Amino acid sequence: MPTNKQLIEKDARYIAKAMKVRYNPMVVDRAEGARLVDADGRRYLDFSSYWSIGHLGFDNQxxxxxxxxxxxxxxxxxxxxxxxxxxxxxxxxxxxxxxxxxxxxxxxxxxxxxxxxxxxxxxxxxxxxxxxxxxxxxxxxxxxxxxxxxxxxxxxxxxxxxxxxxxxxxxxxxxxxxxxxxxxxxxxxxxxxxxxxxxxxxxxxxxxxxxxxxxxxxxxxxxxxxxxxxxxxxxxxxxxxxxxxxxxxxxxxxxxxxxxxxxxxxxxxxxxxxxxxxxxxxxxxxxxxxxxxxxxxxxxxxxxxxxxxxxxxxxxxxxxxxQRLPERAGRNGRYLQRRLKEALGGFDIVGDVRGIGMIQGIELVQDRKTKKPNREAAAKIVFRAWELGLVCYYAGMWGSVIELTPPLILTRAEIDEGVDILARATRDYLEGDISDKAIAPYAGW
Ligand SMILES: Cc1ncc(COP(=O)(O)O)c(C=O)c1O
The missing domain is CATH 3.40.640.10 (Type I PLP-dependent aspartate aminotransferase-like (Major domain))
Structure with missing residues (x-):
């Protein structure tokens, strides 16, 4: 089986940039529910559903x-x-x-x-x-x-x-x-x-x-x-x-x-x-x-x-x-939003947390007064979250909104786990732990 490194090298060599919107060098080898596993066997919790494709997770029987x-x-x-x-x-x-x-x-x-x-x-x-x-x-x-x-x-x-x-x-x-x-x-x-x-x-x-x-x-x-x-x-x-x-x-x-x-x-x-x-x-x-x-x-x-x-x-x-996933998405979405507001509400760069059900956005700003979009924070927090084991993306008119569209099968424990990672990634960003160099290859949006 090829390793992450080998696959990433081939990707750079053969896959056209015209089709790439990358946030990190995630390799997907297999999956279990809402978890992705890379070619080296590392597991990640997914809060993206790959742009909202995986409502059922990634291995529905x-x-x-x-x-x-x-x-x-x-x-x-x-x-x-x-x-x-x-x-x-x-x-x-x-x-x-x-x-x-x-x-x-x-x-x-x-x-x-x-x-x-x-x-x-x-x-x-x-x-x-x-x-x-x-x-x-x-x-x-x-x-x-x-x-x-x-x-x-x-x-x-x-x-x-x-x-x-x-x-x-x-x-x-x-x-x-x-x-x-x-x-x-x-x-x-x-x-x-x-x-x-x-x-x-x-x-x-x-x-x-x-x-x-x-x-x-x-x-x-x-x-x-x-x-x-x-x-x-x-x-x-x-x-x-x-x-x-x-x-x-x-x-x-x-x-x-x-x-x-x-x-x-x-x-x-x-x-x-x-x-x-x-x-x-x-x-x-x-x-x-x-x-x-x-x-x-x-x-x-x-x-x-x-x-x-x-x-x-x-x-x-x-x-x-x-599986009554719409009802579950409604309930868990309210929980996810509440947890996000609790965990991130104290950071001045978090301008807004909003959404409905299992689609939630975290809008990042320079500060709450000016509301100037903070694309750098979005890119670095999303990258750091991935390093910590959580997959999500950012989007938005100014590329400054972290988008959370997890599989609808997510459990409350998984919601807590993902929110904790996002809070830690935000703290790490504010402490200057994520270099420009680390995110340079990943232009995102
Ligand atoms: C609301 C909406 N409509 C249409 C599309 C286009 O879908 P696709 O990229 O799968 O062709 C997207 C993709 O992001 C979307 O979010």
Whole structure:
């Protein structure tokens, strides 16, 4: 078996930097639940789920069995030009979970990015309206089409023309219109309705609003509770579709199966990905038949909805329900947030701790008064945490928010263990124990 050192050397020699967003030199050899084990046998607790893919941890037996059984029947079957059991049964299940209305359809892709791009294209074709609205800070993917409708500073430099107008998102910690943040929902929606709709994106030309109910990659920005219901009402007033991108937080992470269920609304279109395939590449659009059937024809890849991924998806969703992971994520998420506030609240560089369920962000600042983003602290604390045995990442508009998206199967003892490591890593950072040189190879975001 190769060692960590040998694998890291080959990685540097052969794997393109174009696909690397690295925070440390973590090698993954195997896993047990929420623990990763590297090639030298060292164990790490995982608070990332690899960007929220591993809701079930990394070694779920039901997912393994489903993929093995499907591969024993056929190594490949597709849905583009065939029909197969896991594909239609997973679709039936997703429709049932999303409200069970008869007039819903499911589209499959291979990644969140292709699903967002396809949703945009299908919606434009179905409505005949060519514009959409998305939000500053949104992250919908890294294909050209999905990147074009996103608005994250980390990737803006790469992108290109778009049919999307980007509206301000109600960030109460950093209110886009200044002030205390108390009126941030009203300010943002007012700007959308009375400025954007009146100027560059009139409702007569606007098909949909795409929204994340918590902007994860922009730093776990959780809008005030009235934002999503008011956005739904605004869409209804102007005859726009509401598209919820639940790729990162859907399937239980927020404490409900789908994040919009916290707000008593229904989207017209729901987009899923990441955790859906239980580790295999799978994304889905679940939504109104009159939209998803309208354009007909080909909006997918040859490999979309392949049987092994759908089998993994069906097993994943079934396990999430069977283990009641949404409820557990709600309970444990409240505990995690409380423990984080207790353990980190005393540090002046911790500006905010926020989130919902098992997605929590720690926003690091130079000091609480100026709120100047502290990217160096995020990079060094995340690196030090890894040295101490905890895997997590940082993200955010200014790269200054530590993102915690642990597997939903985490135990309370594991939460305590991870929080203790984060507190120690923060102390070590403040004592100057982490050199610039140590983190230099890891640019993160
Ligand atoms: C909310 C959201 N939408 C879409 C995507 C794109 O998904 P993927 O990178 O799996 O294609 C991401 C990825 O981070 C995401 O967080």
């Amino acid at each position: 039901a997912v393994r069995r489903a993929v093995r059984d499907q591969m024993a029947r056929t190594t490949f079957a597709g849905l583009v030009s065939n029909v197969h059991q896991p594909g239609v049964e997973l679709a039936e299940k997703l429709v049932e979970l999303a409200g069970g209305r008869k007039d819903m359809r499911v589209w499959y892709g291979l990644s969140g990015s292709d699903a967002c791009e396809a949703a945009n294209r299908i919606i434009v074709a179905a409505t005949g309206k060519r514009r959409i609205v998305t939000f500053v800070g949104s992250w919908h993917g890294t294909s050209d089409g999905s990147m074009a409708i996103s608005a994250s500073p980390a990737f803006n430099r790469y992108m290109f023309a778009s049919n999307a107008t980007k509206a301000p998102y109600p960030n109460a910690y950093r209110p886009p219109f200044g002030g205390s943040g108390r009126n941030v929902t009203v300010q943002c929606l007012d700007y959308l309705e009375n400025y954007i709709f009146e100027t560059i994106s009139p409702p007569s030309e606007t098909a949909a609003v795409f929204v994340e109910t918590i902007q994860a990659d922009s730093g776990e920005v959780l809008p005030p509770p009235d934002f999503i219901p008011k956005l739904r009402a605004l869409c209804d007033r102007h005859n726009l579709l509401l598209v919820v991108d639940d790729i990162k937080v859907g399937l239980g992470r927020t404490g409900k199966m789908f994040s919009y269920q916290h707000y008593g609304i229904e989207p017209d279109i729901l987009i899923l990905g990441k955790s859906l395939g239980g580790g295999l590449p799978l994304s889905a659009i679940v939504g109104r038949a009159d939209i998803l059937d309208a354009p007909g024809g080909f909006h997918g890849f040859t490999n979309s909805g392949n049987a092994a991924c759908c089998a993994a998806g069906l097993a994943t969703v079934t396990e999430i329900e069977r």
